[in-house]
Amino acid sequence: MADTAGKVITCRAAVAWEAKKPLVIEQVEVEPPRAHEVRIKIVATGVCHTDAYTLGGLDPEGVFPVVLGHEGGGIVESVGEGVTRVQPGDAVIPLYIPQCGECKFCLSPKTNLCQKIRVTQGQGLMPDGTSRFSCRGQRLFHFMGTSTFSEFTVVADVSVAKVSPAAPLDRVCLLGCGVATGYGAALNTAKVEPGSTCAVFGLGAVGLAAIMGCQAAGASRIIGVDINPGKFEAARTFGATEFLNPKDHAKPVEQVLVEMTDGGVDYSFECIGNVGIMRSALEATHKGWGVSVIIGVAAAGQEMATKPFMLVLGRTWKGTAFGGWKSVESVPRLVDDYLAKKLKVDEFVTHTLPFAEINQAFDLMHEGKSIRTVLKL
Ligand SMILES: NC(=O)C1=CN([C@@H]2O[C@H](COP(=O)(O)OP(=O)(O)OC[C@H]3O[C@@H](n4cnc5c(N)ncnc54)[C@H](OP(=O)(O)O)[C@@H]3O)[C@@H](O)[C@H]2O)C=CC1
Numbered sequence: 363m364a365d366t367a368g369k370v371i372t373c374r375a376a377v378a379w380e381a382k383k384p385l386v387i388e389q390v391e392v393e394p395p396r397a398h399e400v401r402i403k404i405v406a407t408g409v410c411h412t413d414a415y416t417l418g419g420l421d422p423e424g425v426f427p428v429v430l431g432h433e434g435g436g437i438v439e440s441v442g443e444g445v446t447r448v449q450p451g452d453a454v455i456p457l458y459i460p461q462c463g464e465c466k467f468c469l470s471p472k473t474n475l476c477q478k479i480r481v482t483q484g485q486g487l488m489p490d491g492t493s494r495f496s497c498r499g500q501r502l503f504h505f506m507g508t509s510t511f512s513e514f515t516v517v518a519d520v521s522v523a524k525v526s527p528a529a530p531l532d533r534v535c536l537l538g539c540g541v542a543t544g545y546g547a548a549l550n551t552a553k554v555e556p557g558s559t560c561a562v563f564g565l566g567a568v569g570l571a572a573i574m575g576c577q578a579a580g581a582s583r584i585i586g587v588d589i590n591p592g593k594f595e596a597a598r599t600f601g602a603t604e605f606l607n608p609k610d611h612a613k614p615v616e617q618v619l620v621e622m623t624d625g626g627v628d629y630s631f632e633c634i635g636n637v638g639i640m641r642s643a644l645e646a647t648h649k650g651w652g653v654s655v656i657i658g659v660a661a662a663g664q665e666m667a668t669k670p671f672m673l674v675l676g677r678t679w680k681g682t683a684f685g686g687w688k689s690v691e692s693v694p695r696l697v698d699d700y701l702a703k704k705l706k707v708d709e710f711v712t713h714t715l716p717f718a719e720i721n722q723a724f725d726l727m728h729e730g731k732s733i734r735t736v737l738k739l
């Protein structure tokens with residue numbers, strides 16, 4: 363039992379005091395976990411585009427001041443009453459989509475979207491409607507039920523996956539979001555078939571992981587699409603066979619893809635969060651059977667459009683959150699697959715920085731210079 367159990371911990375966290383402002387490293391107080399809660403010492407965290415999206419004021423659920431971060435790995439410090447899933451000392455990955463195992467979503471094989479704590483999570487609060495974070499007397503909101511931009515965080519017990527103690531947390535933290543999401547989008551949501559032709563729009567961590575999933579599924583052509591040609595070399599290492607920079611063509615990108623593939627791709631993936639590209643990705647798929655999967659998160663108020671006939675003629679438009687993985691049971695398996703070298707993760711980490719340099723991680727992302735930056739706490 364840690365000697366901090368049952369006590370308030372004072373530690374560093376990166377606080378987003380308001381939208382569109384840099385994060386500030388502050389001393390914060392983290393309360394002990396209450397019933398069915400787990401306090402975690404965060405060891406490492408990735409920075410995902412969704413953190414930038416919410417910090418940028420684009421998230422309809424965004425509330426401030428908040429402790430962002432949802433791609434972390436850590437060690438359980440203490441647990442609240444009634445917690446049976448994990449114990450102090452366990453290596454864990456916090457989960458922004460929990461798996462309670464009891465709600466109708468968990469009981470359905472058709473979805474991974476456990477709704478047990480969704481309402482309070484969206485309000486930036488723990489399931490009992492309160493926060494465990496404060497700073498200089500002011501309450502801080504939680505984010506996505508995880509808040510990994512803090513040396514210690516508190517999450518619901520349904521929101522942790524216990525993973526192999528052999529796993530390097532500064533790598534497998536990426537299985538808490540980006541890598542798992544893209545990989546699962548290809549395998550679970552699209553269910554890419556051997557010999558398929560695929561197009562992946564947006565070659566950040568999510569898009570590269572989608573490419574990795576398409577390759578694992580046996581796709582024969584995987585076309586990486588990005589306006590930043592600096593991403594193409596990385597895409598090749600994950601399995602892309604061809605590249606397309608929309609800026610190199612006078613025609614719309616969907617038309618270029620239709621011509622390249624004798625009528626369109628079998629599967630496409632939007633990994634940007636741009637509603638115009640969502641349309642292009644759908645319209646680049648083949649009449650009769652094309653499937654387009656939306657992964658990118660578009661800004662509040664944005665809407666998509668296409669001609670209804672695109673769907674009448676046999677195309678399917680789908681979306682995915684966390685790659686369709688039922689989180690508690692799947693994340694430990696993904697970690698084991700990584701340890702068995704069946705799944706790439708190290709290759710996504712282009713930068714590793716000390717926690718105090720967190721704003722640089724956001725800059726690298728916005729400048730298109732990083733795939734993933736991992737922060738060590
Ligand atoms: N559904 C889910 O469960 C999840 C969704 N997401 C969402 O997925 C998206 C991708 O996340 P992530 O990989 O972290 O993001 P990144 O910012 O790392 O990657 C996005 C990539 O898209 C490129 N891009 C931007 N605009 C265009 C365009 N018009 N055409 C082609 N390429 C373009 C960017 O280029 P450049 O380098 O120039 O910026 C970059 O390479 C985000 O919207 C994120 O919020 C993330 C995780 C889970």
Ligand SMILES: N[C@@H](CCC(=O)N[C@@H](CSC=O)C(=O)NCC(=O)O)C(=O)O
Nearest residue numbers: 410412421423483484506539659683684
């Ligand atoms: N408003 C959400 C956060 C933004 C969001 O849309 N999250 C995606 C996953 S993006 C990960 O990087 C999502 O699908 N979440 C599941 C959900 O039920 O919203 C929030 O505050 O959680």
Ligand SMILES: [Zn+2]
Nearest residue numbers: 410412539540
């Ligand atoms: Zn994410």
Ligand SMILES: [Zn+2]
Nearest residue numbers: 462465468476
């Ligand atoms: Zn559930």
